[in-house]
Amino acid sequence: xxxxxxxxxxxxxxxxxxxxxxxxxxxxxxxxxxxGKTIEAVGRQPEMRGQLxxxxxxxxxxxxxxxxxxxxxxxxxxxxx
Amino acid sequence: xxxxxxxxxxxxxxxxSMNLIGFIPLxxxxxxxxxxxxxxxxxxxxxxxxNLSVTLALTLVxxxxxxxxxxxxxxxxxxFKSWMPSGLPSPRPFGAKTPAVLILLGLIAVIEVLSQFVxxxxxxxxxxxxxxxxxxxxxxxxxxxSLLGTYFILPIGIPMGVALYLLECTLxxxxxxxxxxxxxxxxxxxxxxxxx
Numbered sequence: 001x002x003x004x005x006x007x008x009x010x011x012x013x014x015x016x017x018x019x020x021x022x023x024x025x026x027x028x029x030x031x032x033x034x035x036g037k038t039i040e041a042v043g044r045q046p047e048m049r050g051q052l053x054x055x056x057x058x059x060x061x062x063x064x065x066x067x068x069x070x071x072x073x074x075x076x077x078x079x080x081x
Numbered sequence: 082x083x084x085x086x087x088x089x090x091x092x093x094x095x096x097x098s099m100n101l102i103g104f105i106p107l108x109x110x111x112x113x114x115x116x117x118x119x120x121x122x123x124x125x126x127x128x129x130x131x132n133l134s135v136t137l138a139l140t141l142v143x144x145x146x147x148x149x150x151x152x153x154x155x156x157x158x159x160x161f162k163s164w165m166p167s168g169l170p171s172p173r174p175f176g177a178k179t180p181a182v183l184i185l186l187g188l189i190a191v192i193e194v195l196s197q198f199v200x201x202x203x204x205x206x207x208x209x210x211x212x213x214x215x216x217x218x219x220x221x222x223x224x225x226x227s228l229l230g231t232y233f234i235l236p237i238g239i240p241m242g243v244a245l246y247l248l249e250c251t252l253x254x255x256x257x258x259x260x261x262x263x264x265x266x267x268x269x270x271x272x273x274x275x276x277x
Contacts, residue, residue, distance in 0.1 A: 061260040066202065068210030 008081075015077045023070020024046040085269050088146070091261035092139065096130060100254035104130020126167065126219070130257075131212035133205065140205040143265040148261060151272030163275030164193045204264060211257050215249040 038056040042049050103126060110123025129135050151160040169186065221228070222245060225238035 022261040072210055073215055
């Protein structure tokens, strides 16, 4: 099947979307785990809430940053392709 | 250490205000839009921390502070030894060590040295891409109508853009400043007191 139109630009755009989307799966699961486990822990020991919240935000930001590595590499591939 | 509290607090306040200032729309666009005969430049948002140079400079300050303080408090030998995780067999080349142990120790040393340098990348890219992606997502949602060439998407795009703008202002800007300052404190503290 012959491809018509601007295949080069289309493949670049697809690459950006697919790479970012697949890269978002892992951090999404991780962030969900962090919040879920914090809720669980606070439910078990409500007096630890203050300490757990600080740790939760730290873990959230560390996990969330992983999507940005995927996004950054996707931008690099988009720019040089 | 108490003497590094001013540095960490300054990092927090500096990055937070930098992020928040970046979310004020300012008329710095190159293109001008004609509004009732008045040539108005485009409004843009651009945080200084959405630039890799700024975040990388802040990260390098933390990086050098970490290692200089580590060497100053522990001495070079003890400090560089403390990079290795505790509980490993000691690397005496002429002792009764099998080659496999030495190879494993070498691999662990390479990984530990790499992890020290990966901190630069992770710390600077986290702040940089958080702010950049925040701006990009807001821009994409507000510009969805012109991207797709239809105005029917506006009732979805504008509220989503405003919601993401508020999320970025209230949560992400402060959170990223907090994370940067906390991680700097953890790194510097870990270098000064390596055993805990």
